[in-house]
Amino acid sequence: MKYRDNIDENEIIAEAKRDYQAFDYIYEKYMPQVFQYVMYRVYNRETAEDIVSTVFFKAMKNLNLFKWRKIPFSAWLYRIAYNEICNFAKKEKKQEKIRQNILKEDPESTYEMNNIGEDKSFRFVHDYLKQLPLKDQDLLTLRFFEKKSFTEISQITGKNESTLRVNVHRALKKLESIMPEEVLNYAYRQISL
Numbered sequence: 001m002k003y004r005d006n007i008d009e010n011e012i013i014a015e016a017k018r019d020y021q022a023f024d025y026i027y028e029k030y031m032p033q034v035f036q037y038v039m040y041r042v043y044n045r046e047t048a049e050d051i052v053s054t055v056f057f058k059a060m061k062n063l064n065l066f067k068w069r070k071i072p073f074s075a076w077l078y079r080i081a082y083n084e085i086c087n088f089a090k091k092e093k094k095q096e097k098i099r100q101n102i103l104k105e106d107p108e109s110t111y112e113m114n115n116i117g118e119d120k121s122f123r124f125v126h127d128y129l130k131q132l133p134l135k136d137q138d139l140l141t142l143r144f145f146e147k148k149s150f151t152e153i154s155q156i157t158g159k160n161e162s163t164l165r166v167n168v169h170r171a172l173k174k175l176e177s178i179m180p181e182e183v184l185n186y187a188y189r190q191i192s193l
Helices: 009-018 020-042 047-059 073-105 119-129 132-143 150-157 161-178 181-189
Strands: none
Touching: 009 020, 009 181, 020 047, 020 073, 020 132, 047 073, 073 132, 073 150, 119 132, 132 161, 132 181, 150 161
């Protein structure tokens, strides 16, 4: 089903609640944005594809639960993605413990490295970003790599804008404290481009 670009999103979502074929438009419109966000967070194409599939499956399955409440539909999708990334991180943490135990028993074991994302500035700070708590990683990714406003981040996370500003500031300070000065200066130049 093909829609004009100027059609009201409310109409499309209402149609998709009655006919799942209308969900194709929603998928085509939002999948690239959601995929980019997930890719920034998990930094692995296969994993990102799996998570995005789950996000859109859950969105389609639960579309009848979506209600317009002064937040855009995209914020609802980002929130589902955020939750799926958190679920992935919990599983990954458990798997990492298992890997570490295997490495202790068999130091010859090797593991495949993750695929590298395409954004140079993100790739550059990724190793440092991974050292921060998950909530800080999410905030910095949404703010600086997804270029979301504090209003949009508030809609995605459900947190107050002023609280988010403070949290982003604190997360930046944590990141600055673990990055060498030359790396930090380069990262700031790349992010501000």
